[in-house]
Structure formats: C-alpha cells, structure tokens
Amino acid sequence: MKTTEAKEAAAGEPVEIRGIAHGGEGVGRAVGEGADTRTWLVEGALPGEQVLAVRSEERRRMIRGRTLQVLTASPDRVVPPCPVEGVCGGCGLQHARAAAQAELKRQIAEGALRRLGIAVPQALASPRALGYRRRARLHVERVGDALRLGLHRRQSHDVLDLAHCPVFDAPLNHALARLHALAGAGGAFAQVLRLLRRGELHLLSDGAAVVVGIPGLAPREGDDGEAGLRAALGEALDSVVVGVIARGGRRELVVGRGRLALADAGPEDMAIPTGPFEFAQAQAAQNQVLVERVVALADARGGQVLELFAGGGNFTRALAREAAEVVAVEDDRGSAAALLRLAKKTGASRQAKVEVRRLDATRALVRYAAEGRGFDRVVLDPPRAGLGLQGARALAQVARGRTVFVACDPATLARDLEPLLEAGHRASAALAIDMMPMTPEVEVIVALDAPRDRS
Ligand SMILES: C[S@@+](CC[C@H](N)C(=O)[O-])C[C@H]1O[C@@H](n2cnc3c(N)ncnc32)[C@H](O)[C@@H]1O
Numbered sequence: 522m523k524t525t526e527a528k529e530a531a532a533g534e535p536v537e538i539r540g541i542a543h544g545g546e547g548v549g550r551a552v553g554e555g556a557d558t559r560t561w562l563v564e565g566a567l568p569g570e571q572v573l574a575v576r577s578e579e580r581r582r583m584i585r586g587r588t589l590q591v592l593t594a595s596p597d598r599v600v601p602p603c604p605v606e607g608v609c610g611g612c613g614l615q616h617a618r619a620a621a622q623a624e625l626k627r628q629i630a631e632g633a634l635r636r637l638g639i640a641v642p643q644a645l646a647s648p649r650a651l652g653y654r655r656r657a658r659l660h661v662e663r664v665g666d667a668l669r670l671g672l673h674r675r676q677s678h679d680v681l682d683l684a685h686c687p688v689f690d691a692p693l694n695h696a697l698a699r700l701h702a703l704a705g706a707g708g709a710f711a712q713v714l715r716l717l718r719r720g721e722l723h724l725l726s727d728g729a730a731v732v733v734g735i736p737g738l739a740p741r742e743g744d745d746g747e748a749g750l751r752a753a754l755g756e757a758l759d760s761v762v763v764g765v766i767a768r769g770g771r772r773e774l775v776v777g778r779g780r781l782a783l784a785d786a787g788p789e790d791m792a793i794p795t796g797p798f799e800f801a802q803a804q805a806a807q808n809q810v811l812v813e814r815v816v817a818l819a820d821a822r823g824g825q826v827l828e829l830f831a832g833g834g835n836f837t838r839a840l841a842r843e844a845a846e847v848v849a850v851e852d853d854r855g856s857a858a859a860l861l862r863l864a865k866k867t868g869a870s871r872q873a874k875v876e877v878r879r880l881d882a883t884r885a886l887v888r889y890a891a892e893g894r895g896f897d898r899v900v901l902d903p904p905r906a907g908l909g910l911q912g913a914r915a916l917a918q919v920a921r922g923r924t925v926f927v928a929c930d931p932a933t934l935a936r937d938l939e940p941l942l943e944a945g946h947r948a949s950a951a952l953a954i955d956m957m958p959m960t961p962e963v964e965v966i967v968a969l970d971a972p973r974d975r976s
Pocket residue numbers: 800801802829830831832833834835836850851852853856880881882883902903904
C-alpha cells in the first residue's frame with residue numbers, strides 16, 4: 522500500500538449505509554464506539570453495505586465522504602462496466618447491478634416525496650443498460666498546444682479526453698471517435714475548436730445518424746470567414762455525422778443537415794424534427810414508455826389539455842390523438858417551430874386542435890389564472906430547475922381536473938408539488954422511470970386530481 526493510501530485507510534471510518542441520496546450516494550451513519558452521530562453521504566456505497574469511508578466535506582448536520590473499502594458488500598454490487606469509472610464525472614451508479622438500478626431510483630424518488638406523503642410504488646427498468654444514450658454534451662478544452670475532447674472529470678470542469686463511452690448509442694460513439702480524431706489531427710476543424718478555448722459540442726443521434734451543434738461560434742455573414750468556417754465544419758461530415766451547426770447569438774451556420782426526424786414515440790409521418798440544441802429525451806425506447814404512461818394517466822379523451830414545457834411535441838402528438846384540444850406552451854424557438862409543424866399535421870389529419878404558445882410557462886400560467894381560465898387536463902415536464910413557486914401557485918388554480926407532472930429532478934418536483942397539495946389537489950399515482958441507466962438520474966411522474974369544487 523502506498524503511503525497516501527495507507528494514511529487514508531487509517532483515517533477511514535466504518536459507515537453503515539441504510540438508504541440512497543438524490544445524487545446516488547449511500548446515506549448512513551458511522552458505527553462503533555464514540556462514532557460521529559451526523560448523517561453520512563458516501564459516494565460509491567450502496568444500501569445494506571458497511572463501508573470504510575473517508576471524509577471530503579463536513580457540515581453541521583452532515584458529512585460527505587467517499588468509499589475507501591467495502592467491508593460488507595450488497596448483493597447488488599458489481600464491478601463497474603466502464604474503464605474510466607471514478608475518473609469520469611458521467612455515471613455515478615455503475616457499481617450497482619443494472620437490474621437493481623431502477624429500484625434504487627424508486628427509492629431516490631420516494632425519498633424526495635416522502636415528506637409530502639406521496640409513495641412511489643413502481644419503477645420501470647430500462648430495456649438496455651448500456652448503448653442507449655442518443656444525446657450528449659461533449660466538452661472541449663485547450664491545454665497549451667493540445668485539445669482535449671470528451672466528458673468532464675469527476676467533480677471538476679477539466680476535460681477527460683475520451684474516444685468512446687459505453688452508455689452512448691453506436692452512432693453517438695462513432696461521432697465521438699470521429700470528432701476526437703479530428704481534434705487530435707490539428708486540421709481546420711481543430712483550429713475552429715481552438716477558438717472556443719473551453720466549449721461544448723451538443724450531439725443528437727436518431728439511431729443511425731448524428732447532428733452536432735457548436736454553441737458560441739459566431740459565423741460572419743457573406744465573407745471569407747463564413748466560407749472558411751463552412752469548409753472547416755464540413756471536415757466532420759461523413760455517412761454518420763450528417764450535419765454540423767455553429768451558433769453564435771441568433772446566427773446559425775448549418776453545414777449538411779441541421780435536424781433529425783425523431784419518430785420513436787409516434788408514427789413516421791409525425792416524426793419530430795429535432796436539432797442538437799433542442800431537447801430530446803435521452804433514450805428512444807424508454808421515451809416510448811414515458812409517453813405511453815403520461816398519456817394514459819392524463820386520460821384526456823375529448824377534453825382540453827394544457828401542456829407546459831412541450832418541447833418539440835413529444836407528448837403533444839400522442840395527446841392530440843385523444844384530446845379535443847391541446848394548448849402547447851414552449852419557450853425555445855426551434856422546439857416551438859417543430860410544434861407549429863405538428864399542429865398543421867394534426868389539423869390536417871383531423872386530430873385535436875393544437876394551439877402553440879411560444880411563451881414562458883410561468884407567464885402563461887399566471888395569465889390564465891388571472892383570466893380565471895381552467896383546463897380539464899394539465900401535463901407538464903419542466904427542466905431540472907422545475908416550475909418554481911409562482912408558477913406552481915398559478916397551476917393550482919388553473920388545473921381543474923387531472924394534472925400529470927413529469928420531472929427529472931425529484932427535489933424540485935417536491936418543492937413544486939407543495940402549493941398544489943396545499944390547495945387541495947391529491948396525488949393519485951406516482952412512478953419512477955429509469956431513462957438513464959448507470960447514472961442516478963430518474964424521471965418521476967406524479968398524477969394529481971383537483972379538489973371536487975374546482976372541476
Ligand atoms: C424536460 S424538456 C421536456 C420537453 C418535452 N416534454 C419532451 O418530452 O421532449 C423541457 C422543455 O421545456 C422548455 N422550457 C424550459 N424553460 C421553459 C420555460 N420557462 N417556459 C417554457 N418552456 C421552457 C425547454 O426548451 C424544453 O423543451
């Protein structure tokens with residue numbers, strides 16, 4: 522044992538893990554005579570285990586730490602499948618058996634909602650544990666003369682140079698390897714990446730092809746600069762990488778295709794044109810499950826639906842088959858344009874009328890509440906930050922029947938549900954969906970019913 526490892530082991534404390542935290546850390550208490558009584562959050566530890574943990578941060582009521590040694594292992598513990606586990610900041614739950622991960626996520630969701638009296642009895646496991654991911658953000662960093670391209674290192678903004686990632690789908694891995702090779706080759710594409718110093722590449726795959734978005738690269742109009750940029754970005758194109766978009770402010774330069782048609786949760790003729798800067802659920806197969814569950818819980822037959830944070834219409838196109846009218850609110854320009862195209866198609870095929878509002882969701886809710894307007898059904902799927910207090914209070918007035926709340930952050934979901942529960946809405950169903958295996962990320966769906974006097 523090296524001296525530092527020996528010193529750490531000597532400083533290690535035995536901790537018994539009883540639960541799992543939001544970020545995937547094991548939650549427990551130190552054991553033994555005179556043990557610290559504060560709650561521990563231990564990275565790399567699973568419920569049911571006893572581990573030797575070392576402290577990394579101390580607060581008044583809580584100690585953060587990481588696992589030095591597993592003293593008693595959970596039957597769910599496995600050797601992580603990724604060679605850079607623990608170095609890469611990407612996936613924090615790989616030490617748990619793939620089949621056990623959905624249950625751990627159910628516990629994470631229930632842990633956040635317990636104080637509201639909401640149980641989460643079910644978790645839907647992902648059909649694939651690896652090779653599922655269809656969108657990613659790669660990071661670029663210039664270090665002296667070299668360029669690093671890959672993912673962030675664990676608890677750092679430094680870039681871990683990577684040419685393959687086990688959770689990416691095959692086209693995304695092809696694109697990663699290609700972009701990585703170009704960054705290392707020092708040609709025109711690498712020169713463009715150098716301009717970013719520290720930047721991001723947004724990648725989206727449709728299972729066969731990939732489009733790449735580069736934010737923060739302002740193309741100059743009609744001069745040699747634009748022609749040069751076009752030629753440099755064109756270096757990345759091949760039979761899989763079919764498009765690259767540079768975006769600077771409101772200006773975009775599209776080389777090849779700018780959008781892919783995502784048909785995973787709907788028929789081909791209703792595929793959603795999606796670009797690398799727009800939102801898409803991380804996994805196509807599990808997205809179908811998510812859409813089916815949301816639509817079944819919304820039970821919108823013949824009714825009027827308010828859909829907030831609608832994206833490009835992932836739920837909208839399925840809701841439009843059932844409802845009489847869907848008002849879809851979304852503030853992103855590209856996604857709202859996809860919604861407008863969908864609205865035309867649903868209109869032409871005599872499905873529900875889809876009305877698109879390019880608007881901030883809270884502003885829409887506050888306006889509807891002020892007008893005294895109500896909806897039979899509300900479906901909402903905010904980003905991690907959630908809806909927020911003002912929006913949630915307005916939602917409690919606007920929602921007159923069933924509300925289906927989809928969230929990727931159980932903590933902000935719990936905060937947003939409070940005003941609804943205080944106003945008399947009652948949770949009638951809750952479930953967790955594992956959309957991103959190997960990570961502690963969890964999608965949670967909660968259905969709520971308005972008090973009778975509101976409907
Ligand atoms: C988690 S995504 C869900 C999209 C869609 N439901 C889906 O399944 O693909 C959240 C969406 O909300 C949009 N959004 C973020 N903040 C918003 C806001 N304040 N008002 C309206 N839309 C917003 C984003 O552009 C994104 O499309």
